[in-house]
Amino acid sequence: MKIVMAIIKPFKLDEVRDALTAIGVHGLTVTEVKGFGRQKGHTEIYRGAEYAVNFLPKLKIEVAVSSDQTDKVVDAIASAAKTGQIGDGKIFVFGIDRAVRIRTGETDAVAL
Amino acid sequence: MKIVMAIIKPFKLDEVRDALTAIGVHGLTVTEVKGFGRQKGHTEIYRGAEYAVNFLPKLKIEVAVSSDQTDKVVDAIASAAKTGQIGDGKIFVFGIDRAVRIRTGETDAVAL
Amino acid sequence: MKIVMAIIKPFKLDEVRDALTAIGVHGLTVTEVKGFGRQKGHTEIYRGAEYAVNFLPKLKIEVAVSSDQTDKVVDAIASAAKTGQIGDGKIFVFGIDRAVRIRTGETDAVAL
Amino acid sequence: MKLRHPFRASLAALALGVLAASPALADDPKFDSGDTAWMLTSTALVLLMTIPGLALFYGGMVRKKNVLATVMQSFAITCLVTVLWVVIGYSLAFTEGKPFFGDTLGAYVGGLSQIMLNGMGIGSVNPLAKTIPESVYMTYQMTFAIITPALICGAFADRMKFSALLWFMGLWSVLVYSPVAHWVWGPDGFLNDAGVLDYAGGTVVHINAGIAGLVCALVMGKRAGLGSENLAPHNLVLSLIGASLLWVGWFGFNAGSAVAANANAGMAMAATQIATAAAGLAWMFVEWMARGKPSVLGIISGAVAGLVAITPASGFVMPGGALAIGVAAGIGCYWSATTLKHMFGYDDSLDAFGVHGVGGIIGAILTGVFAREAVNPAVPANPATNTAAVAAKMGLLDGNAGQILTQCYGVACTLVYSAIATFVILKVIDLAIGLRVEKEVERDGLDLALHGEIVP
Amino acid sequence: MKLRHPFRASLAALALGVLAASPALADDPKFDSGDTAWMLTSTALVLLMTIPGLALFYGGMVRKKNVLATVMQSFAITCLVTVLWVVIGYSLAFTEGKPFFGDTLGAYVGGLSQIMLNGMGIGSVNPLAKTIPESVYMTYQMTFAIITPALICGAFADRMKFSALLWFMGLWSVLVYSPVAHWVWGPDGFLNDAGVLDYAGGTVVHINAGIAGLVCALVMGKRAGLGSENLAPHNLVLSLIGASLLWVGWFGFNAGSAVAANANAGMAMAATQIATAAAGLAWMFVEWMARGKPSVLGIISGAVAGLVAITPASGFVMPGGALAIGVAAGIGCYWSATTLKHMFGYDDSLDAFGVHGVGGIIGAILTGVFAREAVNPAVPANPATNTAAVAAKMGLLDGNAGQILTQCYGVACTLVYSAIATFVILKVIDLAIGLRVEKEVERDGLDLALHGEIVP
Amino acid sequence: MKLRHPFRASLAALALGVLAASPALADDPKFDSGDTAWMLTSTALVLLMTIPGLALFYGGMVRKKNVLATVMQSFAITCLVTVLWVVIGYSLAFTEGKPFFGDTLGAYVGGLSQIMLNGMGIGSVNPLAKTIPESVYMTYQMTFAIITPALICGAFADRMKFSALLWFMGLWSVLVYSPVAHWVWGPDGFLNDAGVLDYAGGTVVHINAGIAGLVCALVMGKRAGLGSENLAPHNLVLSLIGASLLWVGWFGFNAGSAVAANANAGMAMAATQIATAAAGLAWMFVEWMARGKPSVLGIISGAVAGLVAITPASGFVMPGGALAIGVAAGIGCYWSATTLKHMFGYDDSLDAFGVHGVGGIIGAILTGVFAREAVNPAVPANPATNTAAVAAKMGLLDGNAGQILTQCYGVACTLVYSAIATFVILKVIDLAIGLRVEKEVERDGLDLALHGEIVP
Ligand SMILES: Nc1ncnc2c1ncn2[C@@H]1O[C@H](COP(=O)(O)OP(=O)(O)O)[C@@H](O)[C@H]1O
Ligand SMILES: Nc1ncnc2c1ncn2[C@@H]1O[C@H](COP(=O)(O)OP(=O)(O)O)[C@@H](O)[C@H]1O
Numbered sequence A, B, C: 001m002k003i004v005m006a007i008i009k010p011f012k013l014d015e016v017r018d019a020l021t022a023i024g025v026h027g028l029t030v031t032e033v034k035g036f037g038r039q040k041g042h043t044e045i046y047r048g049a050e051y052a053v054n055f056l057p058k059l060k061i062e063v064a065v066s067s068d069q070t071d072k073v074v075d076a077i078a079s080a081a082k083t084g085q086i087g088d089g090k091i092f093v094f095g096i097d098r099a100v101r102i103r104t105g106e107t108d109a110v111a112l
Numbered sequence D, E, F: 001m002k003l004r005h006p007f008r009a010s011l012a013a014l015a016l017g018v019l020a021a022s023p024a025l026a027d028d029p030k031f032d033s034g035d036t037a038w039m040l041t042s043t044a045l046v047l048l049m050t051i052p053g054l055a056l057f058y059g060g061m062v063r064k065k066n067v068l069a070t071v072m073q074s075f076a077i078t079c080l081v082t083v084l085w086v087v088i089g090y091s092l093a094f095t096e097g098k099p100f101f102g103d104t105l106g107a108y109v110g111g112l113s114q115i116m117l118n119g120m121g122i123g124s125v126n127p128l129a130k131t132i133p134e135s136v137y138m139t140y141q142m143t144f145a146i147i148t149p150a151l152i153c154g155a156f157a158d159r160m161k162f163s164a165l166l167w168f169m170g171l172w173s174v175l176v177y178s179p180v181a182h183w184v185w186g187p188d189g190f191l192n193d194a195g196v197l198d199y200a201g202g203t204v205v206h207i208n209a210g211i212a213g214l215v216c217a218l219v220m221g222k223r224a225g226l227g228s229e230n231l232a233p234h235n236l237v238l239s240l241i242g243a244s245l246l247w248v249g250w251f252g253f254n255a256g257s258a259v260a261a262n263a264n265a266g267m268a269m270a271a272t273q274i275a276t277a278a279a280g281l282a283w284m285f286v287e288w289m290a291r292g293k294p295s296v297l298g299i300i301s302g303a304v305a306g307l308v309a310i311t312p313a314s315g316f317v318m319p320g321g322a323l324a325i326g327v328a329a330g331i332g333c334y335w336s337a338t339t340l341k342h343m344f345g346y347d348d349s350l351d352a353f354g355v356h357g358v359g360g361i362i363g364a365i366l367t368g369v370f371a372r373e374a375v376n377p378a379v380p381a382n383p384a385t386n387t388a389a390v391a392a393k394m395g396l397l398d399g400n401a402g403q404i405l406t407q408c409y410g411v412a413c414t415l416v417y418s419a420i421a422t423f424v425i426l427k428v429i430d431l432a433i434g435l436r437v438e439k440e441v442e443r444d445g446l447d448l449a450l451h452g453e454i455v456p
């Protein structure tokens, strides 16, 4: 099993969720994060003091999937989250040893 | 070493923390997240417009533990976080290569 | 490739970011988290009711780096985030299988 | 002998058998300090309605990324209209038009004799408010001129350029608000002459703003994401503060329209309180039955609907009439905000038309039903209504069924003129500088793009 | 000749040597425009206390998941009590009861002669307030009837069903508030006759609401999680806004109770300001010494305690007395909210009893000490107190030690009746529909479950 | 024959031909109920400016970790200064000093005759306000004494110890505010005698607080992180609410300074409204041109600058003058807050000096230009100004160019005395207990460290 973790632009959440649902992924977890990268931030001005805001609001999506589904999930996210403009974000994939559904105690693939 | 990452219902935090303390785990990190899964969200109504809220508030708990403790920790979380109702959440386990305590520079098991 | 995940004190963010930039790391993702550990929380008092607040505000920083850069990054964070006082936080390192830049579809090292 | 209260002085003089007037008597010969005190207070109360009242009422209803832009609208309109009212608005609304514009045009708009508040001074009086200084009356009326355009903002929340907004509000204030105020309250206004009853501005303020809002919503189109994204209010605590301050401030709006601290003001205040409460409950219970839950947004929307509907009626009706108007407004506006809007598919985002337009119409017409001579016997509080039509019986309950038609006439004139003028102004601005923000700006939020600030 | 200002008119008439009075003179012969202006203003100020004042004071103290439900309570009570006051409350409180209910029952509650505000019109006057229109007095008293039940909400925060709340508040308003108001302020109220001094409602409003809150807390039980979870206030900025608006609005409450814009109102305002400040400082310094830190919640709680305690005394005491009452209230209420409550283990969540009950009792008793004839000489501002007992010396400082007992008598009657009646009403509602929300609702927050809305 | 309503009474008497006065007539012989109503209201309005107005204006501008500490400052100052004003402040400001302190010192500070409000009672009058009860005047002036030190807090936001703040504000209030108020408004104040025009406190309140703020900023040093960290306002919605309440409350401040509900109050209210709006627009447009975006913080800062600058001028100028003063203040304070501050490098964090100091100076000087005899003809509203200098022509526009110098003299005296006294008080406190919080406290936020509470 893998966790696919993606950093995306916030307004892309609904599209990504729909894309995942379309390929049969029915669970995911979303975290509000701030991203620092190539995308330039903005400047806020308060009474003459300028503040460069370099950390931009992003969403982190984590989806646990069985290993064979990984590519499909990565592709789905990659295409749904893409605007083609700088700052679209990243997808990272890493392996997990175990998964447990707390409610039932089921483990691994069936727990996802 | 492993990280045990659990998505739980928010009101279960104190119970989970207590269960972990009871088995000698004295550190953890908590993140507010939104979860999407089998558990149905609710509907909010504003002047006749209905909004289906599918992302539900959850907490993500991350605990770094030595490999031999993993099962105990997973079990402790699983039983403390359980209500038996849909939406109780998941536990994922993945390996980590290194751990460092910033304050002292200690590494690995002793850093946890 | 690795993800270096660090839990740090919030006011250390700018120093850590600068230290990373200095060694050529130009992307990272930050999450507001609450930490529970050795560092004692504080007590809030409201009309005679005392509440022990054990969860302290921390920041989680995630940086994806190529494997050979890992040590440099860990060291940079460790020294920038250090105050020497309890609660400075932890650094964890784990491997990732893939990385994708959503905007371009580039993968792995070049995607970071 | 220097005296502050020449009246008393002269009374004393008379009592003493001293017939020669004291020289100080010329000072402010006609002002009633109690009436003046109440009108100074009322002015503060009506200003409170717009800032921070309306700013918060609307600000809480938008998404967080637009809250600063939304509260900024009310604040900037307050500043802009204040200056315009000084420059020309007051003159266009509250002076006689015929001497300036001839008998035809002059029937529809005031003159230019008080441009830059020419002639307003320490001793001047507006004939419409004889017991208070003109400066007080001018400022009091200014606060009405301020809130009216600010109300419109609810219709196009989340999508108008700030520059376009300033142009629109400036032009609308001068070209729509002042003339319509003149029709109803001006010394030779034609709706005034026709006997239209509008105690505190149901027509001038609410119907006028409501229909303008509807035209804005139609011309500017829907918010991006409507129907697909969650556009839920980001903080109804702010909206509840706003609604509460609107309620409290409305005492200045309605009871202040007596332009005196007298029994008519008292009746207007009582009617306001009763109708508002009734409308709040009505909306709440209807929603509870229809949707299963009584919402905060519901009860505060209902209360505002009640405030709107009682506005034209406030100084004319008995408590029972106020109760009836409140219930009608609560139910009627619930229907317009939840059903009518979806039926026609326009995006009157925060229900400027749904509450102010529809509530205003309900109130205007029911004023024709419930207005009683007994409440406002010989001299109506608002001099605007001091006409032959009024001196006689008032509404249906007094046996004067025709008043309902008169009221409809007033409503219709306002709807037609305001709609057309609003449309023309919008189109001109759209051609010149564009009305709507870029798609990305709308998506990322107006706060950062237009004002360079955010609420984190 | 139609005239708005008959007085001036007749002056003019006299001046002109025209001796025949104009017929319009009969109009509103007795109203003082200054008094009326102040009472219109006071009404707005007292309404401001409840919405948004009290709504925010309480709303900031609960957890975020309950903030909308909490502010909704104040708003809905405002609507509900307004309508009930019109229908029957005003009549039960402020008309004579004996003609209707006989000499026994009639001594304890007003009559039904003004149901639906029967008889209130443009020229009517309530004998308790002879210089202002009855419509103003009725609405002013309405705002007192509104805030009293709203205060109770602090005792059962986070756990009452909204439907049960509406039933409870409606019944309580009619069955408890109106009678008790009648006892103290009514034309033939028995506590009034007994010489109880209650300038602005310490007994009627605060002790009454406070003890009702205590009974609610006892009957409904504790909040889930008390003692184990963190129930800390979610946003004390809201509470501070609320406390500030309570303070400002309280000028209408206390100085408005003079029912006139006169020196007695001025003394009441000064006393209010002084006692409030003293109590805020007292709570702050005691807490600072006892706990090591002066908290925002502490100073604002102290200020509210001071406002409560000075209420019965405000128009009767000198600045020194106000200072003493403030200090006593700050310390006493600190003790009740932090020690007494924990001693007995009831969960008076936001200290409705701890502040309003205890502060009210402190104020009522100290009024018997500090009330001075010199402040309220011949004609007490509040006609309720216009009795033989009052016309003579007032409190202990005037040498009338017995007044303290009289005050205790008033307190005791209110405590006993309000406690029993509240208990019965609660039990009936509990049997009929249940008082408390489900455990899951309490855990997940009232906002979503009861009202379908959240503050994200 | 003493009469409350001499008019009505004697009219009635005359009408009835009954010449014997009724016994109740003896009550409060000189008070005008309309004036009293307005001053009661004004007192509430000015209190509203500080709590919650100023508390929110400043609270929204700091970082979230300091919001409670910031709003606490305004609230605690309100409590503290209230008590000090009762104990000694009022006496030092508003009684004659020479009988107590001799002719030299006595010219610069009031006496001790009214310590503990000695002599204030139901029938007492302050000679500066003859138509209202002394209790009202005392409380009204108290609200000025409250807001002035609270304004200073903007200069040292985020870094002062709470204990040091209480000591500083207490001492400053007694040693700086009361004397300076005495100079300008006191019965034998030397700036009053010199003919300085200060209608509502531009010198006493704003320049005084502004320069004290500058000294605080210089003595205490910069906030940690200035220039490197993001110190952006955490919630400008709060600041906008605060600015709005300041605006509304300022009607009580300026129009209330007429100490009567008359035409001069009306002119002051109109001038206030106009200057504020003009200044808000001026700041907004200048910023829009200079920085590319009109910010919320900009327009509200501009409005406050306008309020400040019109304060000394409000009851003396025509609408055109108010407009000019507003524009000058908007531009001038924009420059001082964005350029001057950076030029000299002091950290006047929330621009207490930048807005109140600079705006106050602009207003004071322009009062010397735009003050017109026509607005405030024979009897100036503020008796302080009732001097020979005033009775004649007023400002430059009236041909009295010398008034500008007189104004500068008033400004200079205030600047010098306030700066030195503030410096001394600060140094003494710094030696005794230290002014500034520990580095860690500043880093982690004052809310938790000083008050044990947070807004999560
Ligand atoms: N090395 C990295 N480790 C973790 N997160 C990263 C890294 N680089 C970028 N990110 C995240 O991805 C977001 C987008 O990256 P950015 O460089 O701005 O644009 P792009 O995705 O187009 O390359 C950043 O805001 C940050 O949240
Ligand atoms: N595949 C997944 N990957 C990541 N998180 C998931 C996944 N499935 C579920 N979750 C998280 O677990 C939570 C609970 O899942 P849900 O399907 O609602 O109920 P249950 O845990 O009872 O199966 C979700 O809200 C989501 O946060």
Ligand SMILES: Nc1ncnc2c1ncn2[C@@H]1O[C@H](COP(=O)(O)OP(=O)(O)O)[C@@H](O)[C@H]1O
Pocket: B026, B027, B028, B029, B030, B062, B063, B064, B065, B101, B102, B103, B112, C007, C034, C035, C036, C037, C038, C039, C056, C058, C085, C086, C087, C088, C089, C090
């Ligand atoms: N075992 C753990 N797993 C995950 N996070 C941990 C763990 N132990 C500590 N942390 C995180 O590190 C932070 C600092 O830890 P703490 O024990 O307080 O101090 P120190 O870092 O000095 O040992 C905690 O607040 C928590 O967020």
